[in-house]
Amino acid sequence: MTHSSAATRLEVPRDPKTVYRAGSWSVIVVVLIVLHVLAFEATEFRPEALVTGAKGMSNFISEAFPPDLSAEVLQKGISAALTTLWIGLLGTTVSVPFALLLAVFAARTTTPNQGVYQVARGILSFFRAVPDIVFALIFVTAVGLGPFAGVLALICHNTGVMGKLWAEAMEDVDQGPEQALRTAGASRWQVVANATIPNVLPQLTGLLLYRFDVNVRSSLVLGLVGAGGIGLLINKAIKTFQFDEMLTYLIIILIVIIAVDLASAWIRKRLQ
Structure with missing residues (x-):
């Protein structure tokens, strides 16, 4: 070369x-x-701390096993787990009308004007940005300890999250049926009710089931701050060093969450 x-x-x-x-x-x-x-x-991320703290972790685990399967503990745990399930259910379903209304205004394809769009997006961003546990602390001070505060907290946070997801689903829907109704002289709300929502209903339902799964888990955490449910029992068991009771409650809530996952998967499969 x-x-x-x-x-x-x-x-x-x-x-x-x-x-x-x-x-x-x-x-x-x-x-x-x-x-x-x-x-x-x-964050002081130090993996070596796990090695030095291995003895404490082993003591904690040894004290948790075997779980306390006495009738009294099981009865309290099952009752509280059902309360946690009801908190997640109501926090999801009661937020539906608020999330749906805001989603319609927060979707560019269905909102009447830019100002309404920005306001709706701002409201959804606020509800989504504030963690549900912060809402729970606020409502605990307002209505007292108990599951009602947890339901209110989930309604607020879930409205923001679900409203945003639904708005995006509405923006991605096929515009053909909507344009046909507009051409025929239908009003904006008639278009939304007869074209937008029916076309996007499977996606809305799937997202709703997903949020229900998340909210059941969130309601467990909310109980740690006094919002009722089995999280309250877990917190009490940890504070009183009843680690065998704590393990029983964790097993119960694990069974509930698995049941919710299976039920949600079954419903989603039927909707496809």
Whole structure:
């Protein structure tokens, strides 16, 4: 190979887009590494602490086994688990009308104007941004300890999450039936009721079942702050060092969650 041919090969210009992508990915990788270093430092992430704390963990586990399967503990656990299930159910279903109304206003294809769209999106963002456990703390101070505070907390948070998911589903629906009704002179609400919602109903139902699964788990956590349910019993058992009772309650709620998952999967399969 001659010197001139080698120089010609080396002088072949690189694609600017390829260079830009390579540079962008390099910057992204560096930024991610820096962010993880900062996160490790801020959270005091020390895997060696698991080794030094292994004895305490083993003592905790040994005291939890075997679980307390006495009739009194089982009765309390099952009753509280059902309360947790009811909190998750009501927190999901009662939020449906609020989430649906806000979803209609928060979808570009169904909202009357840009101002209403922005307001609806802002309300959904607020309800979604505030964690359900914060809502629970607020409502516990307002209505007192108990499952009612948990239901109210889930209604607020679930309205924000489900409203956003439903709005996005409405924006992705086929616009053909809606345009046909508009051409025929139907009003905006007639279009929503007769075209938008029927076309997107399977997606809305699937998202609703998904949120029910999540809310049942969330209601367990809400009980830890006094919002009722089996989480309250778990918190009490931990504070009184009754770890065998705690394990019993965890097993009960695990059975409930598995049952909810199976029921939701069965319903979703029937809707397909």
